[in-house]
Amino acid sequence: MKSSELETMRKSFNTVKNRSDSIKDSHSSKRLIKLVQEVKKYSIEHKNELFDEICESFRRNDIDVKFAKTSKDALDYIDALLNEYDAKVIAKAKSNTLGEINLKDHLNIEVIETDLGDRILQLKKTDNKPVHPTGPASHLNVREIAKIVNGSLDAKVHENPREIMEFVRSDVLKRLENARVGISGANAIAAEEGSIVMAHNEGNISIVSLKDLHIIVVGIDKIVPTLEDAISVVKLETLFATGNYVTSYMNVISGPSKTADIEKKLLKNMYGAERVVVILLDNGRSEAIEECLYCIGCGNCIVHCPVYNSVGNEFGFNNYLGGLGVAMSKFIEDDETCFNSGLYMCTLCGLCTLNCPLSIPTNEILENMRKLSTDIGFYPKAHGKIKDNVSQNNSPY
Numbered sequence: 001m002k003s004s005e006l007e008t009m010r011k012s013f014n015t016v017k018n019r020s021d022s023i024k025d026s027h028s029s030k031r032l033i034k035l036v037q038e039v040k041k042y043s044i045e046h047k048n049e050l051f052d053e054i055c056e057s058f059r060r061n062d063i064d065v066k067f068a069k070t071s072k073d074a075l076d077y078i079d080a081l082l083n084e085y086d087a088k089v090i091a092k093a094k095s096n097t098l099g100e101i102n103l104k105d106h107l108n109i110e111v112i113e114t115d116l117g118d119r120i121l122q123l124k125k126t127d128n129k130p131v132h133p134t135g136p137a138s139h140l141n142v143r144e145i146a147k148i149v150n151g152s153l154d155a156k157v158h159e160n161p162r163e164i165m166e167f168v169r170s171d172v173l174k175r176l177e178n179a180r181v182g183i184s185g186a187n188a189i190a191a192e193e194g195s196i197v198m199a200h201n202e203g204n205i206s207i208v209s210l211k212d213l214h215i216i217v218v219g220i221d222k223i224v225p226t227l228e229d230a231i232s233v234v235k236l237e238t239l240f241a242t243g244n245y246v247t248s249y250m251n252v253i254s255g256p257s258k259t260a261d262i263e264k265k266l267l268k269n270m271y272g273a274e275r276v277v278v279i280l281l282d283n284g285r286s287e288a289i290e291e292c293l294y295c296i297g298c299g300n301c302i303v304h305c306p307v308y309n310s311v312g313n314e315f316g317f318n319n320y321l322g323g324l325g326v327a328m329s330k331f332i333e334d335d336e337t338c339f340n341s342g343l344y345m346c347t348l349c350g351l352c353t354l355n356c357p358l359s360i361p362t363n364e365i366l367e368n369m370r371k372l373s374t375d376i377g378f379y380p381k382a383h384g385k386i387k388d389n390v391s392q393n394n395s396p397y
C-alpha cells in the first residue's frame, strides 16, 4: 500500500476507534460481549448438532442447502446455479467468504458489487484488496475515488462524496436491471429457525435478495443456536466494527418470497427471490483451532494492530486481514500461504487480544505456530506437524 493510503486508512481507523471506545464499555455492551462469548462457546462445543439442525431447518423452510467441503465445491455449486438461470450478470453484496473462495476471479460473467466501498475497489482494478471487513475502501480519499470512478466509468464527477455516491448508485442499478441472480454472505445463521441474518447500511442486500435466485455462501462457523443469538452476534459485530449500536438494515431471510393471498394457493416469487440457496462452507474450518472460530469479523483487532497500521493489508490473507487472517490461512490454504501472509510479521504485542470482544488470543496462536515451525526446522517445512498439535475434527462439520 502507498504511504498516502496508509495515512488515510489510519485516519479512518481512528474515527472508528473513537466512536466505539465511547460506547463499548457501557453496561449493556459488556452484557452483550458476555452473552456472545457464551453463544460462541456453546456453538463451537455443539457444532455437529447445530450443523444437522440448521440443515433440517433450512429444508423445512424451503431453502436449498448444500455443504461445500472446499472452495472448489462451493464454486461448482455456484457455476451450476448460474448456468441454470442463464446468468449474464449477477448482483453481489459484500462478503469475506465470497472473497475467500475467489468468486470474482473464477466467474467469467459480469459481477457487480453493490456495496459502494467494494464497487470503488472493483473499479480500481489493481491493488484492490480491502483494508477492513466493513470499510473496504477506508484507505482511499475522495480525490483518489473520483479519479477511479471517472477513469473506469467514463464519468465526470467532482471530488464530492455525494456526487460520487449518486453516480455509482445509478450506474450499479442500471447494470443490474436484468440480473436474475443475487449473491451474498451472511453475518450469522440460526439453527433453530433456519434463518439467515445480514446487516448492512446501504440497503444493497435488499437489492440482492430481490432477484429470482439468492445464493448465500456462509462459513459453518457462523451457525448459532437461535435467531436471538444471531442478532446478538450481529449487534456486537456492528458495535466493534463501526462504533454504532445497529446498522440501518438487518435482513432476516427464512425462506423464499411467497404469498397465499389468492384462494390460499401458495405462489412463490412475489417480490423477493423465488429460490434461496445456502452453501455452508467448511474450507478448513473443521481443522482450525477452536479459538479462530470465535471470530465475528468485526475487524477491531486490525484497527488496533501496530503492524497492520504500518504495512496495511499486506499483513493477512486474502479478505482475512491481520493476525487472525494469517492464522486462518494455514487451515484454508496451507503452511506456505500462512508464512507468506505474515506469520513472522507479528510483534506478539497482544493488542489484538486486548481489543477483541471475544478475547481471541491471536498473538498466542501465532506464537505457537511459529514455535511449532521452528521446532522442526524453518517454516514452512513444518507442514503436517502443526496439524498434529491442534484440535482435530473429522465431522462434516
Ligand code: SF4
Pocket (backbone or CB within 6 Å): 240, 294, 295, 296, 297, 298, 299, 300, 301, 302, 324, 352, 355, 356, 357, 358, 359, 360, 362
Ligand atoms: S479476531 Fe476478534 S477483533 Fe479481530 S475480527 Fe475477529 S472478533 Fe473482531
